[in-house]
Amino acid sequence: xxxxxxxxxxxxxxxxxxPVFTSGDYQYSLLDDGSAEITKYNGNxxxxxxxxxxxxxxxxxxxxFSFENCKSITSLTIPSNIKTVxxxxxxxxxxxxxxxxxxGVTAINMGAFSNCAGIEAVTIPDSVTTLGNNAFHNCTALKxxxxxxxxxxxxxxxxxSCEKLSSVDFPASVKTIGQGAFTHCxxxxxxxxxxxxxxxxGTAFSxxxxxxxxxxxxxxxxxxGFAFVSDKKLLSVVVPDSVETIEYRAFGYWHNDENxxxxxxxxxxxxxxxxxAAEAYATEYGxxxxxxxxxxxxxxxxxxxxxxxxxxxxxxxxxxYFKNTANYTNPYAYYWSSATNSGPNAxxxxxxxxxxxxxxxxxxxxxxxxxxxxxxxxxxTLDQNMGANxxxxxxxxxxxxxxxxxxxxxxxxxxxxxxxxxxxxTEPTEATTNASxxxxxxTEPSTAPADELSDKLYGDVNxxxxxxVKDATDIQRAAASIITLNGLQNTVADVNxxxxxxxKDATDIQxxxxxxxxxxVGKRVPTALLPKEV
Numbered sequence: 144x145x146x147x148x149x150x151x152x153x154x155x156x157x158x159x160x161x162p163v164f165t166s167g168d169y170q171y172s173l174l175d176d177g178s179a180e181i182t183k184y185n186g187n188x189x190x191x192x193x194x195x196x197x198x199x200x201x202x203x204x205x206x207x208f209s210f211e212n213c214k215s216i217t218s219l220t221i222p223s224n225i226k227t228v229x230x231x232x233x234x235x236x237x238x239x240x241x242x243x244x245x246x247g248v249t250a251i252n253m254g255a256f257s258n259c260a261g262i263e264a265v266t267i268p269d270s271v272t273t274l275g276n277n278a279f280h281n282c283t284a285l286k287x288x289x290x291x292x293x294x295x296x297x298x299x300x301x302x303x304s305c306e307k308l309s310s311v312d313f314p315a316s317v318k319t320i321g322q323g324a325f326t327h328c329x330x331x332x333x334x335x336x337x338x339x340x341x342x343x344x345g346t347a348f349s350x351x352x353x354x355x356x357x358x359x360x361x362x363x364x365x366x367x368g369f370a371f372v373s374d375k376k377l378l379s380v381v382v383p384d385s386v387e388t389i390e391y392r393a394f395g396y397w398h399n400d401e402n403x404x405x406x407x408x409x410x411x412x413x414x415x416x417x418x419x420a421a422e423a424y425a426t427e428y429g430x431x432x433x434x435x436x437x438x439x440x441x442x443x444x445x446x447x448x449x450x451x452x453x454x455x456x457x458x459x460x461x462x463x464y465f466k467n468t469a470n471y472t473n474p475y476a477y478y479w480s481s482a483t484n485s486g487p488n489a490x491x492x493x494x495x496x497x498x499x500x501x502x503x504x505x506x507x508x509x510x511x512x513x514x515x516x517x518x519x520x521x522x523x524t525l526d527q528n529m530g531a532n533x534x535x536x537x538x539x540x541x542x543x544x545x546x547x548x549x550x551x552x553x554x555x556x557x558x559x560x561x562x563x564x565x566x567x568x569t570e571p572t573e574a575t576t577n578a579s580x581x582x583x584x585x586t587e588p589s590t591a592p593a594d595e596l597s598d599k600l601y602g603d604v605n606x607x608x609x610x611x612v613k614d615a616t617d618i619q620r621a622a623a624s625i626i627t628l629n630g631l632q633n634t635v636a637d638v639n640x641x642x643x644x645x646x647k648d649a650t651d652i653q654x655x656x657x658x659x660x661x662x663x664v665g666k667r668v669p670t671a672l673l674p675k676e677v
Contacts, residue, residue, distance in 0.1 A: 169197055195222055267290050297324045306328065350372070356377075369391065480510060
């Protein structure tokens with residue numbers, strides 16, 4: 144008997160009303176421009192060249208799932224007439240070893256070659272501008288990659304778990320290395336991040352067990368949370384002065400999978416410029432710091448713009464307060480819109496108005512939903528979702544009805560988990576999780592009564608009543624197409640409420656599990672938002 148490579152019947156990129164045609168071993172549908180998209184392959188070829196035409200129609204696209212789980216293919220050539228390789232098109236083609244991508248291909252979409260365990264080398268032609276999430280995830284034999292010179296973003300988990308990948312060269316076009324893009328690449332020993340890369344996203348190089356040398360060139364601006372976590376052989380990194388932000392446990396920590404705690408890497412030293420983001424990170428997270436000179440990026444010497452002297456129109460601003468527990472000399476607030484990723488003021492923002500010895504306030508126009516606080520540009524807090532009118536930020540947002548009355552210490556201790564440089568001895572218990580949850584009224588910024596809040600928690604993906612690293616792992620597995628989340632799971636997993644469930648949500652849950660306060664995580668989901676079947 145011959146082995147047929149048959150993709151799921153419901154996996155075609157065409158909808159049910161689109162006619163599907165058969166030509167030899169291929170099924171295809173017609174795109175809007177009259178060209179053909181392959182929707183299913185029924186053959187058993189070992190050396191396969193994708194056809195240029197089917198029934199006289201030019202083939203321009205390989206549809207999603209169309210070659211999934213084809214066990215026969217060992218050699219594959221995708222010719223220049225193909226522009227798009229669809230989502231999961233060749234996923235689990237486990238015998239595929241030789242892959243040729245021709246100049247002319249423009250997009251390799253999500254999971255296109257994920258779990259192709261035989262591919263040893265990949266050259267991505269310069270015509271490719273899109274490299275999707277999970278594109279080569281879990282290609283365990285992949286040793287070398289040549290990237291296109293026109294890719295700006297390497298997708299989330301694009302080369303995750305490529306255990307034999309020993310080196311990667313980033314072209315000057317790359318601006319963003321996606322979430323978890325090279326996580327668990329255990330053969331990587333050295334990485335150079337060129338200055339053209341602006342963002343190293345969360346977990347980008349996490350759990351690279353043999354990574355010992357990382358060079359970050361001048362020009363990089365953001366190193367996101369957990370970017371190099373659990374790289375225990377990485378004992379020293381020099382951070383350039385251009386880096387403006389280093390997020391939560393990006394360097395110098397490792398994760399104990401057994402007790403799910405984080406610990407400092409023995410002997411790790413972060414090197415950077417005095418007064419820079421590197422020194423601020425080292426101070427905040429208890430990492431040893433070694434100065435390589437004075438920062439050339441100094442904070443402003445003059446105060447930024449202050450609040451208007453005339454009273455704002457009612458309903459146009461939210462008055463928010465800041466508890467200065469870090470003893471900032473000159474508290475500043477920088478606020479912006481998450482939709483546009485921009486704000487009205489230059490960094491470090493606006494000087495805050497003193498209310499009491501350790502409480503400051505600011506009026507923020509209602510159109511801005513994100514804020515952070517700093518000491519005139521130094522020692523800044525993490526990015527925060529904006530609090531409601533007359534709320535105070537003290538590790539998290541709380542009601543602050545009377546600005547002249549300082550909130551009690553007791554209230555802070557009941558709702559705010561301490562952030563220390565040393566991880567907790569044990570995993571937070573269920574009681575701890577519940578204790579860190581604000582009261583019902585404070586949980587949801589809406590005016591919905593308590594009985595309209597369900598017993599479901601944002602972040603509790605596995606439904607065990609707790610929010611911890613297990614839930615973050617489920618989101619990562621879903622992002623890698625290993626599991627599928629149901630309607631309820633998708634609702635509680637979207638902790639940042641952006642309409643998508645992805646690595647960003649997993650990172651927020653990891654922060655919460657490490658006793659950081661993160662907006663929405665661990666709070667009750669409004670009943671109205673739950674799927675009807677719940």
